[in-house]
Amino acid sequence: MKLISVSDRSSERMFLDTARRIYRDDKIWVCPLDNDIKAVFDPARNPYFKHGTARRWVLTDDSNNLIGRIAAFIDHNMANSYDQPTGGIGFFECINDNDAAVKLFDTAKQWLQEQGMEAMDGPINFGETDKYWGLLVNGFTHPSFDIAYNHAYYRDLFESYGFRVYYKMEGFHLDIHKGIPERIFRIAERVMKKPGYEFHHFTWKETDKYINDFALVFNEAWASFKQYFEPLEPEYIRETLRKARPILEEEFIWLAYFEGKPIAIYLMFPDLNQILKHLNGKLDPISVLRFLWLKKRKTMTRARGMLMGVIPKFQGLGIESAFIVNLVNVFRNKPHYTEIEFSWVADFNPKMRKIFISVGSVPVKEYITYRYLFDPSKEFKRYPIPDIK
Numbered sequence: 001m002k003l004i005s006v007s008d009r010s011s012e013r014m015f016l017d018t019a020r021r022i023y024r025d026d027k028i029w030v031c032p033l034d035n036d037i038k039a040v041f042d043p044a045r046n047p048y049f050k051h052g053t054a055r056r057w058v059l060t061d062d063s064n065n066l067i068g069r070i071a072a073f074i075d076h077n078m079a080n081s082y083d084q085p086t087g088g089i090g091f092f093e094c095i096n097d098n099d100a101a102v103k104l105f106d107t108a109k110q111w112l113q114e115q116g117m118e119a120m121d122g123p124i125n126f127g128e129t130d131k132y133w134g135l136l137v138n139g140f141t142h143p144s145f146d147i148a149y150n151h152a153y154y155r156d157l158f159e160s161y162g163f164r165v166y167y168k169m170e171g172f173h174l175d176i177h178k179g180i181p182e183r184i185f186r187i188a189e190r191v192m193k194k195p196g197y198e199f200h201h202f203t204w205k206e207t208d209k210y211i212n213d214f215a216l217v218f219n220e221a222w223a224s225f226k227q228y229f230e231p232l233e234p235e236y237i238r239e240t241l242r243k244a245r246p247i248l249e250e251e252f253i254w255l256a257y258f259e260g261k262p263i264a265i266y267l268m269f270p271d272l273n274q275i276l277k278h279l280n281g282k283l284d285p286i287s288v289l290r291f292l293w294l295k296k297r298k299t300m301t302r303a304r305g306m307l308m309g310v311i312p313k314f315q316g317l318g319i320e321s322a323f324i325v326n327l328v329n330v331f332r333n334k335p336h337y338t339e340i341e342f343s344w345v346a347d348f349n350p351k352m353r354k355i356f357i358s359v360g361s362v363p364v365k366e367y368i369t370y371r372y373l374f375d376p377s378k379e380f381k382r383y384p385i386p387d388i389k
Contacts, residue, residue, distance in 0.1 A: 006056035014058045018069040022093045030143055030273045031281035040126055051077045054126050057107050068094035072108035073126040074115055084118035092123050101157040119373045130306055134169050139365030144304040144341045145272040163370035167383040171343040171365035172356045176331050180360045187318040188325035202253035211237045213255055213262035221309035251330040256319050264310040266323040271302040298336040305342040320355045348383050
């Protein structure tokens with residue numbers, strides 16, 4: 001086996017092509033856009049490089065066939081918030097061979113140790129947690145855009161190396177045509193009739209207002225998850241929406257207000273993977289034409305619920321139900337959409353899990369985020385799960 005550090009265009013191409021080779025016989029896998037993967041490792045496009053660093057490697061066999069890849073990274077804003085300084089690994093792909101997996105894990109571990117790390121989480125992203133995060137361990141069906149998908153044998157490769165469960169996550173499915181429980185409508189109606197409450201969907205005409213309001217709510221609602229929270233900058237939201245504009249539905253992004261102050265947010269995108277399935281990671285001129293044709297044919301029938309957040313003072317008051325009912329009304333005017341996938345919800349967020357169950361969605365996918373301590377004599381601590389009634 002030969003290990004190659006990604007350092008130029010040729011090795012970067014190998015990094016991208018490794019995934020195509022690993023999944024070449026998998027009819028479910030959807031190839032991410034090459035440009036999106038490149039952006040993760042481009043300091044000019046990934047703001048995490050302002051406070052972090054990353055490395056990549058590719059593994060070939062003795063005949064120079066691509067058999068694996070891995071990335072390792074450190075977010076210095078987060079690394080020292082744990083008992084042991086902790087980095088991350090991700091974008092792991094490997095043939096079903098334990099020796100190859102060990103070679104990749106060892107390489108990442110050694111580099112992280114050289115940077116002063118004492119543990120590594122994986123598979124995770126060098127960026128926001130809503131992308132490329134966790135290992136799929138159950139529910140090997142269509143992957144939603146930016147959501148983890150991998151071969152089932154990856155679990156054995158991780159766990160035989162010594163990775164342990166840090167926390168678990170679930171993806172939920174909601175069949176829009178089945179409707180939602182009547183009591184959700186009653187709760188939503190009660191909330192929306194209360195004085196001072198308003199619900200508005202995003203519009204491009206008022207981009208600046210909604211982006212700033214979105215950031216305010218996000219940063220207050222997620223601050224309690226200290227280990228994985230970093231304040232969201234309005235410019236990051238702006239860039240995300242700009243990139244998504246070709247597919248974005250204004251009515252898929254909602255904000256709630258009380259007496260003019262933003263108090264809750266909901267973000268959902270059409271599932272771009274239903275188009276990317278046909279593009280093999282490319283956006284050359286022919287692929288762009290095909291993209292536009294598939295979009296016009298309403299190929300995207302699934303939406304991905306990316307996040308919902310309510311600032312603490314207004315939690316438990318039915319804001320989430322009002323969002324869902326507003327979305328039901330949106331889907332009546334967009335009947336080609338048939339389902340929503342909510343991904344993902346961690347086991348350390350039981351309140352959100354309870355909400356998704358209450359509106360009629362069901363868990364269909366399971367993921368694991370692992371942690372590996374370099375010193376096995378150290379005490380392993382799982383991410384704490386709060387008790388709720």
